[in-house]
Amino acid sequence: MKIGIGLPAALPGTGGAEILEWARKADEGPFSSVSVIDRIVFPCFEPMITLAVAASVTQRVRLTSTLVLASLRNAGVLAKEAATLDAFSGGRLTLGLGIGRREDDFRAAPAPYEGRGRRFEEQLDVMRKVWSGEALSEDVGPVGPTPGRPGGPEVLIGGRDRRAISRVGRWADGFLAAPAPPQDIASQYAIAEESWREAGRQGKPRLVGMVYYALGQGAADEGADYLRDYYSQLGPAANVIAQGIVGSPEAAKDAIRDCSSIGMDELMMLPTVRGIDQLERLADLVD
Secondary structure (H helix, E strand, C coil): CEEEEECCCCCCCCCHHHHHHHHHHHHCCCCCEEEECCCCCCCCCCHHHHHHHHHHCCCCCEEEEEEEEHHHCCHHHHHHHHHHHHHHCCCCEEEEEECCCCHHHHHHCCCCCCCHHHHHHHHHHHHHHHHHCCCCECCECCCCCCCCCCCCCEEEEECCCHHHHHHHHHHCCEEECCCCCHHHHHHHHHHHHHHHHHCCCCCCCEEEEEEEECCCCCHHHHHHHHHHHHCHHHCCHHHHHHHCCECCHHHHHHHHHHHHHCCCCEEEEEECCCCHHHHHHHHHHHC
16 A cells, blocks of 8 residues: 655645645655645645646655545636646646535635536536547637646545445546545445446546544644644534544554555545654654
């Protein structure tokens, strides 16, 4: 199982130089990818721009969105942005996509909240057509540029309910699981595999998971406070998420072992406190 690391682009107070330092050090190893999340109403950096900047200072790691909220965006523009980033990075983009559930993000964009699942499926069709080089219609020609990866960047679809996960078979290369106990992720992945078979595809979808972590004295408490704030609109569920933080080397090793045991292909470790020592502490464990 590969281990990726999140960039601290959603941690309040983080500057651009700090994010680039993380990206450079991650590229030195042992991590397989760097990732960013997406929100509008939160002091985080825009994911596509952040990954583009990270691409300029890296050569090896994949550039992953965990995930971009496609429903907040125009499909044609997002497809062109993704193709451009994939071309510049030599095919290193992994585009995690989802629809989002925070209504304030949709009001801020602005974008319609109702019907976002249906629109997401329409967007996926448009993006696939753009990346293949096809004309969009009789009077709208190909968009371009040609992605670095033939057919477009690797796409992962995230979500928790059956309908969301079932989109994997038709439109994606894999499933992006939210932080959850490994047995719950395995159950969700079974839905992705079912949709894959129903679509008549060979092989199996990729499985990528995520865990939140904070290592070092007092870091877990600070990280848990961040998660409670980030997920505050979920009410009591925010505290459940905060309690699931990986807060020690032993817990990190257990999380990696448990996720590997269900056949996960890649685990994204998402930092919840600032400081390059967080990357260094995790690198020592992964090595």
